[in-house]
Amino acid sequence: MEGNKLAGTLSMCKRAGKLVIGFDMVKESLHKKNAQLILFTEDLSPKTEQDIRFLAEQKNVPCQKLPVTMDELWYLIGKRVGVAAVTDAGFAGKLTGPIG
Secondary structure, eight states: OOHHHHHHHHHHHHHTTOEEESHHHHHHHHHTTOOSEEEEOTTSOHHHHHHHHHHHHHHTOOEEEOSSOHHHHHHHHSSOOSEEEEOOHHHHHHHSSOOO
16 A cells, blocks of 8 residues: 555544554553454554554454554554544555555
């Protein structure tokens, strides 16, 4: 997915209320089985990524590494985080696959 499409899709997802951001909120979303896709920034700490990947695998939720840093994601969604969860299957489908 091209950078502009990524930015547009993430922005629409956030405006629609279908993007959960931050470690604790993503973890809660996984436990409640709301998450459809987990997104990681390229500079997320390996430990945090491992913790969330472990939970996502248990819940059968796919994970996707974004070609953006936390600062770039901050610009796109308004909060500096390294992990987010998409809670809508349509948006998750748009974000799955090659990104960048």
